[in-house]
Amino acid sequence: MLEPKSSCIAIDAMGSDKGPAEIVAATKLAVEKVPDLRRVILVGDESILKPLLEKEGLSSHPDISVFHASEVITMDDKPLVALKKKKDASMLRAIELVKNGDASCVVSCGNTGSLMAAGTIKLRTLDGVDRPALATVMPRKRGHFVLIDAGANPTAKAEHLVHNAVLGSDYCRLVLGKKDPKVGLMTIGTEEGKGTDLVNQAHTLLKRVDGHQINYAGLIEGFQTFEEGVDVVVCDGFTGNILLKACESLFMLLKGFVTEEIQANILRKMGYLLSKGAFDAIKTQLNPERYGGAPLLGLKGNVLKAHGSSNKEAIMNAIRIANEIVSNELNRHILEDIEKANNLIYNAE
């Protein structure tokens, strides 16, 4: 049995840039709005959390409880040092609740490096998986796609990229509702033999799994990232992290340009007000809060990373996705698919 029966989400209540009040407000939203959510455990300093719950009128809510943890891992903490020195940190206690079967998924807005390290060390990887991978949902022309790995495993081997393809496909089926998501392997130049050895080896292995656990569409290049060609973009964690963050950086640059130039004179400001609907529509389309979390896939237990600056809606969405991951038994699918994929890649010749 991989998942506990009830879908109980443990939240690292101290890990948000916006403070624990935002987490408590998100919890209120979640118990009101997320269907089939059984219970939320707020993990953190109870002397802070209990007054916040009282303020929101949630003190005696049957679906919300507090698990006390006295320490907090900050954004400046070095992951492995924090793991050793802050044993009573809210993030670590929340992961332990999952490990012990008291919760079925941990949600944290905290230090990504610490969450990945602690998740991997405390929960261990699923049978057949060597390394976990971070999956993130990104917008494209119509709809969304899954980028995997966004930074968990920077030094991937070929079989890890195949595992990323399987993990990403299973997550894509769940979160984007695609029955047979198309998988692309990121490289430079799509001629066979052009990229790195890693990519070429992974390409060979992916073709073996194609038509079984994944629908492999082949190699893709960077300029296809936001096109509609594939639903799962597979890369190593080094490339994926840089791709993701460079795109975020470009987006911030362009947003800054628009804001600055629109303010330059009254005519432009008026024009912007008239066309504001267009920009609001784009904002909705790009809204990172809709899929407000990136799961760390491939572990014996569910871990969802939410953005450090997530607001209550984004955290509520992360709780919603955590709940879907649990109730749809994502890890059961992953375990089955990884086993079959491993048979294809390891026993082919």
Add this chain to the structure above:
Amino acid sequence: MLEPKSSCIAIDAMGSDKGPAEIVAATKLAVEKVPDLRRVILVGDESILKPLLEKEGLSSHPDISVFHASEVITMDDKPLVALKKKKDASMLRAIELVKNGDASCVVSCGNTGSLMAAGTIKLRTLDGVDRPALATVMPRKRGHFVLIDAGANPTAKAEHLVHNAVLGSDYCRLVLGKKDPKVGLMTIGTEEGKGTDLVNQAHTLLKRVDGHQINYAGLIEGFQTFEEGVDVVVCDGFTGNILLKACESLFMLLKGFVTEEIQANILRKMGYLLSKGAFDAIKTQLNPERYGGAPLLGLKGNVLKAHGSSNKEAIMNAIRIANEIVSNELNRHILEDIEKANNLIYNAE
């Protein structure tokens, strides 16, 4: 003597997506506008080029000549196959003119893979450089920065990344006029020891060269790409190519969103017209044509790649930059700096 005395640019006249007429029009602009440009050799089918020159009134221009080449490497040609089979291709003949000292720089809008392969094989690398690197100028909040390597060497070693830092710094001094450009090494997580072995080794070597041939600012992450922290962003060709093309892909996505949403109703269209100045200003700031070329650095001879779809202004700018590369003796600087940097990285202990 690395450079021929006169600055004579050989243009692959058949390599543009827009056809040879655009190249001839760009040549006309260049001989009118680029200061100190001595001569342009148009390399390609003379039965096509000569009538085009006549049409532009350039038939007997003293600074323009035609070098006949009967074949064309297309975007679909595989680089190494094209090199073997199309010996009389305009791109290859243009590179040979540089090799033989009849021209001082080749400019091509053609197949990037072929240009990199042919440039490397025919010209060979400069003493002390193992692999060439593609440098590209990108916009940021205020000004521009150099990204290197944008795709020439996907399987870099640590010393190649140091060479990229030196090549990128020398090019940044020339093209962006920065005296002491700050260099950042792209990684994930800026704590020492967090990235890949390649990054960690390169980081150690870069610190040895810091304060000598380069001004090393340290590790940077993807989200810093378009910030103002560094003037030269160093990465391997695999990462750099994906970063560059994914950002282009995102930009196209956002541009498409704006165009589509603005057209949605008359109010938005009117608003857009009023605020159009803002978008024109942004377009100017992002204008890829201003630095219309990416040099392949580290070769015994100058090679400048222009975008396949470059218009005449972009190609003229590429010719202008090619001319600056030659007249400022970029390769002499590179040769000196690489030798000194190699002494620091190889003889340190």
